[in-house]
Amino acid sequence: MARDTREQLLDTAETLFAERGFYGVSIAAIADELGLTKQALLHHFGTKEKLYGEVLKRISDRFDALEDNRDQAPEEVFAAYLRNLNTWSHAQPQQTALLMRELLDNRQRAGSAGTWYLKPFLDRLADKVLALEKWQDATRPQGLAMAYQLLGAINYFSVSGPTLTGIFGSSFYGDLESAHENQLALLIEAAIGSGPPG
Amino acid sequence: MARDTREQLLDTAETLFAERGFYGVSIAAIADELGLTKQALLHHFGTKEKLYGEVLKRISDRFDALEDNRDQAPEEVFAAYLRNLNTWSHAQPQQTALLMRELLDNRQRAGSAGTWYLKPFLDRLADKVLALEKWQDATRPQGLAMAYQLLGAINYFSVSGPTLTGIFGSSFYGDLESAHENQLALLIEAAIGSGPPG
DNA sequence: CCCTTAACTTACCGTATGGTAGGTCGTCAA
DNA sequence: TTGACGACCTACCATACGGTAAGTTAAGGG
Structure with a gap:
């Protein structure tokens, strides 16, 4: 027991x-x-x-387990990873919420407990971007900025779930959720296909 | 005094x-x-x-004041509004942080103080999307989902400022910030230009 | 049978918190 | 000159918090 x-x-x-x-x-x-x-x-x-x-x-362990690196084209690896992330953050919204709270607090509590897991994650994420064909000439900040926007689109929506349901009702929210998923696929595709700005 | x-x-x-x-x-x-x-x-x-x-x-009052409705093409109104939002949320990151905390707490504290300001804001946002030429046939959830992703990209990054600076140093963060802004312009453009998915 | 250990319990303790009660002091109008 | 009022203060209180100390109880091994 x-x-x-x-x-x-x-x-x-x-x-x-x-x-x-x-x-x-x-x-x-x-x-x-x-x-x-x-x-x-x-x-x-x-x-x-x-x-x-x-x-x-515990959360960050599960988080690491998300990385599913079958050898595929970088484009597919990146897209699949973000899709996984989206699925995961909607299946376990509390985890996303807690990580977001960490992001907000951070500098406060003992040794910024959130930092140690975040950096390696972001580094790997940036690597995945710079492996994309159209992003090979991008700078590292450019790559990270792109990934971070997708991350924001995913996590912000996930965290908003209860509030949006409260505001619009669960029927409308259901539609919102599936629209969000479709739109996210488009955004990812656009980001991969376009390369860095400028 | x-x-x-x-x-x-x-x-x-x-x-x-x-x-x-x-x-x-x-x-x-x-x-x-x-x-x-x-x-x-x-x-x-x-x-x-x-x-x-x-x-x-006080914050939500300032928030409302952001809406700057000179009569222009809906495309420009929408893009300009999001750019304003981005500028605002980086100039006053505490406000964004506080609103995000509200989003996380919400159902807890007395009468969910955060909800009343959020609904009208989101409604107006959805209106702006559906006014776009390529989005006229989109459903309301589709429109809101699109806007919400951009909102997420903006706010999530804004809120991450201190943490990212702590992780990568302020020099790298400076690059990240300007890359983020450029990439955001691309994302907005892509969203406006593409219309709803499907 | 005894001893140890893990998994709890009740009994406390110091501190911090949100809030109340009642006062002091300066300003300003009548 | 006085009386009222706003902007504070000191003193106090009940509650809730994180944490310590010292049991109690049941299980398992020698």
Whole structure:
């Protein structure tokens, strides 16, 4: 039962941190969700910060697992990766939300926990762009800027899900979601096909 | 001096709320920044929630003022608006950060303070898209999805500023920023010129 | 049977928080 | 001169927080 409890605590913490942010959730609230006291939680994780760190680490591990590098044309690798990312961020919107909170906080909390996972990810992303045929002569900032815009299009929409549903209703949101996916494919195609500006 | 203090408190609150979020800032910390006690702040605003509400209202007022509707071709109106938005969100990144936090929290705090300003904004945005020549036959979700992607590309990058600077250094970030702007112009152009998918 | 260990619990503790109550002080109109 | 009012302040309070200390209980190995 130990593994179970630990894992359940991490699940609950992930959800609550994503919804309310680090300071918006008390460890008592997390433990309470499973019918435990906060001391049970502290027994497993020591401090609130460490719990948060483990939640973050778990997400970034799953994130890395997304990279699916079958040898294909760079164009297809890049496009497929972004499609994966889009699927993933809609299937697990809390994770995206939590990472976005990290992006917002960052310089605040202990050693900017979010930075270490982000840099390698962005580096690999830039590599993927510069491998594209039309982007071979682009500078690294140009490549990263392009990828980052697609990233923004994906993540921003993902994070907006609950709010948009609240505003427009779930029927309209369903249409929005599929329109978003189609439009995203177009955007990716356009970016790949056009090469850097100028 | 009253007006002054009030305004200064709002400025400080805006900055701190944007940096650390609602729960991450105490009213004492805000007042302290101006050499006041928290009771001075409470004297002006009554409660923390009300202060937060006023901060939010101020931002959304500035936001509305962005709309600059000289009669031009819909294509130019739309493109210019997004360029304005981009400029604005980089000139005042805290505002963008705060609005993004609202997007993340939303369903939590009292009556989802963020929703009321967002819907009219999105409605007007969708109108601007459907006025475009190539988008006249598009559905409303299609139009909104397109605009939302550009919105995401803009805001996500804006919010990432400090983190990206921290990761890559301010020199690289400078290049990234100008590359982002050029690439954004391309994206907007592509979206306007292509029409809805399918 | 005993000892250890993991997984909890209850009982605390110091600190920080949002908010209330009641005062002080300067300004300004009658 | 006085009285009211706005802009603060000090003093205080109840609550909630993260964390420590010291048990209790059940399982497993020697």
